[in-house]
Amino acid sequence: MSEVLRPLLGLAPVACFLGALVALDSYKLVSLKAVLSVLAAGVARGDRDDPYANFFFGGFGNNYVDANRPEKRYREYDSFPGFEINELRARRFSRHMLEANLPPYIFESVGTPAFHLAWLRPAVFGSALFTERSPGQKGRYANAGAQVDLRFSVLHWYEMTLSAGYAVGYRGGERAGHEWMVSLKIM
Secondary structure: OOOOOHHHHHHHHHHHHHHHHHHHHHOOOOOOOEEEEEEEEEEOOOOOOOHHHOEEEOEOOOOOEEEOOOOOHHHOOOOEOOOOOOOEEEOEEEEEEEEEEOOOEEOOOOEEOOEEEEEEEEEEEEEEEEEEEEOOEEEEEEEEEEEEEEEEEEOOOEEEEEEEEEEEEEEOOEEEEEEEEEEEEEO
16 A cells, blocks of 8 residues: 555545545535644754754643634644644654634523523544655554534623534554544633
C-alpha cells in the first residue's frame, strides 16, 4: 500500500460518514450547516536541536474552564486530538482537516429562567498531518473525532458552553491513542 495513503486509512470512517451526510443533504433528509476543509502548513527556521525551532502538535487544546477563546479549538493549526499535548514535533508540516457541522438542536422550553438550555451542536472531524523532523525523518498521522457543544444561560444573562469531545489518533495507519475532552466556556 502507498505510504501516502496508509495514514489516511484512519480517516476512512469519518470520510464515509461525511459522504453519507452530504448524500443525505442532497436528498434533503439531513440539512448540513457546514462542511469545512482547513489546510495549514509551516516551515521552521533555526537550529534543528533547538526546541523553539520546531512546531508541536497534539490535544484538543481546550482547558477545563475557558474564557474568550473559541470552543472548537481542534481547528487551530497546532491542535491534533487523539495525541497528547505537544506529542508530535516537526520542522515542516502540512495539516489537512475536514469537518462537518450538523445543525444545532434548539431547546425551546428546557430549564427555568435561572438556568435555560439554548442549543446542542454536534460536529465530526478528521485530520491528516504530514511532518518532517529532519531530512529522511517523515511522519504521517491521522485522527478522527467528534465534539458536542451545549449552550446554556445562567441567571438570564451569563451564557456558557459545555463541550465534550472524543478523538482517536493514528500513526502510520496504526491506532496510536485516544483522547477525551470536557470544557466549560464562560462567556
